[in-house]
Ligand SMILES: C[S@@+](CC[C@H](N)C(=O)[O-])C[C@H]1O[C@@H](n2cnc3c(N)ncnc32)[C@H](O)[C@@H]1O
């Protein structure tokens with residue numbers, strides 16, 4: 066047995082300062098991709114009391130109104146007054162964006178697009194597990210749902226005293242690779258000053274926790290920590306400086322899978338940190354969907370300026386129906402993991418990124434959308450359209 | 462078998478912009494801890510062309526000269542002129558630091574210090590493996606050594622045309638849990654404009670790569686990518702915006718172990734993201750040093766404001782000499798993992814953090830140092846002083 070019997074994952078709300086930074090970075094990316102699909106974008110944001118600082122490297126022919134974009138994100142998230150801690154209309158927006166280094170650009174660009182080099186070195190993982198319907202680990206899935214429900218209860222006025230900043234954490238107990246119970250739940254949410262802690266605890270328990278977590282998994286010894294500090298009126302960037310790329314485990318598999326360290330938000334698909342991690346999810350999910358394994362983790366790595374991965378490796382944790390070596394061979398045959406090929410395979414050069422920047426990049430529902438006459442699929446890496454071919458090729 | 466047969470890890474030099482940010486954050490922490498061991502520090506830095514922005518939340522009675530501290534770090538790393546891309550003496554240093562939220566402080570502080578609540582929720586992992594003498598995974602160990610050697614060759618004038626910014630990546634092939642070969646090496650280093658690519662490649666190969674990597678692991682099919690973009694004159698914050706906490710996999714196990722997502726640099730030990738990850742390494746390393754397992758990964762999790770972990774779990778990947786459940790029981794008996802107890806167990810309230818902020822927090826040599834009359838041990842989580850007791854208690 067090489068499994069954890071108890072495992073904990075966390076999530077944060079769209080009002081968490083790090084996620085606010087991620088969403089601003091991805092809003093900038095989306096706005097640029099709408100006009101210029103070939104832009105090079107690496108947008109990093111820092112939010113702190115009264116200010117959002119937007120930096121990074123961007124080379125594009127598009128003109129975007131950075132200030133408006135940032136204010137819109139902050140407003141949509143719900144930071145619209147100094148009372149709440151941050152005011153979209155009056156906060157400072159500081160722009161320290163530069164251009165992509167010409168040394169990097171000449172190393173990445175190629176005459177033949179399919180030879181385009183990776184935008185950076187690095188290692189990336191993709192993962193899938195059949196323990197939930199969305200082929201994601203259960204603890205992170207539950208943690209995200211708690212946060213989505215917090216936002217819904219706030220935005221629909223179900224619990225009108227909720228404020229944007231929040232965090233959740235779920236500890237699952239496993240038996241035979243499936244979740245058998247939830248042993249602990251942590252939920253902290255920012256709130257108006259006038260709600261009592263007793264009222265808050267009861268309402269969050271009834272209208273958030275119990276609305277989301279399957280009752281059959283909650284048991285008499287489940288620990289609940291609802292707003293355990295006892296007070297969470299101050300929130301957002303005043304209480305905690307936020308930075309792009311600081312929730313990379315929340316963004317991915319909640320710690321169940323390994324991580325290469327690269328962040329996603331603000332990066333266009335020439336950055337393999339993002340595109341190869343998406344491709345990794347796509348490969349792993351299709352392998353699990355094909356029934357080749359119950360769990361699958363894939364690692365890929367790149368050298369900057371080089372198209373072919375420096376390594377591809379894979380682990381099914383003893384759950385493979387065929388050997389890991391055979392599965393790797395199928396992956397090599399059926400998936401082209403060069404950066405340009407990934408971008409084409411998943412059709413990534415569209416404005417689809419802001420939606421990824423809260424509640425997880427994986428386990429989400431792909432949707433067809435049309436923007437400015439272009440039709441594309443959001444969360445395309447979640448499609449299982451390669452499962453049948455993999456199954457055939459594996460002969461099972 | 463649930464192991465990777467090929468695994469890749471990366472590292473970056475002290476001149477990498479994210480690491481520059483980490484080092485500034487930890488220099489601020491160290492300066493404060495020198496005067497005020499009970500300060501609350503969460504220091505986040507952003508570096509971009511010509512500017513370092515230092516933010517976060519700090520509550521302390523100490524007075525530190527933030528500007529001087531930041532300039533000293535930048536100077537020591539080697540960014541001392543606009544030619545190199547960043548000039549310690551003339552760059553802007555912007556301070557947007559606030560205080561710790563009083564709502565958080567009242568939730569974390571307790572009458573009895575041992576009841577001190579965790580400074581945040583979160584999950585953390587500790588790991589150790591007997592595949593190297595320092596009980597660290599081999600790929601990250603090699604990747605760090607390449608970067609340490611790059612800095613040495615630069616600072617000692619062995620390769621005087623080297624500049625501060627660099628990255629490395631090593632792909633190892635495993636056989637029976639031990640490294641059997643190195644299949645790929647990536648090394649990109651910033652350089653003066655006047656060195657030719659051919660000279661650079663040869664010199665880096667001979668005086669960095671071959672000085673560090675064991676010759677018996679290099680083979681005829683080892684791929685080398687030395688400065689694969691062909692040019693890396695522009696470097697540091699001009700080429701890439703740097704943020705604190707953006708190299709969390711480089712800081713830890715290079716991806717071999719799981720990660721909870723929390724960053725280290727700039728955080729005082731009341732933040733479990735840092736202290737519990739250090740404790741996790743200490744526990745895992747002592748378990749492996751005691752011979753209870755060849756590999757050990759431990760997960761702990763916390764609720765903000767609560768002292769006792771919400772979960773402790775463990776995985777020896779089938780290498781345990783006794784069952785994982787028994788090992789967890791030993792851990793619970795022999796290690797107190799409440800935040801205050803961790804701080805005492807490892808004696809963490811000393812200025813020891815800047816040194817952790819480059820070349821990895823783990824696998825480093827603990828050293829006794831005396832600063833201002835206080836004697837303490839750096840990298841205390843690397844001590845194996847609990848191995849004998851664990852061995853005894855396990856009866857092996
Ligand atoms: C606890 S803060 C991190 C520590 C902080 N940098 C400090 O210096 O204390 C992390 C997150 O916890 C949440 N948080 C903020 N205030 C809180 C409170 N009073 N109670 C519970 N959670 C809180 C917010 O989502 C915030 O982004």
Ligand SMILES: C[S@@+](CC[C@H](N)C(=O)[O-])C[C@H]1O[C@@H](n2cnc3c(N)ncnc32)[C@H](O)[C@@H]1O
Pocket residue numbers: 105106107122123165166168169172184185186369477478479626627628649650688690691692693694695696697700701702
């Ligand atoms: C490639 S940059 C990341 C991408 C960047 N933000 C952009 O927009 O292109 C990441 C790191 O690669 C290294 N780097 C910078 N310029 C490089 C070059 N010309 N060749 C190779 N590596 C480089 C630096 O260590 C830098 O911090």
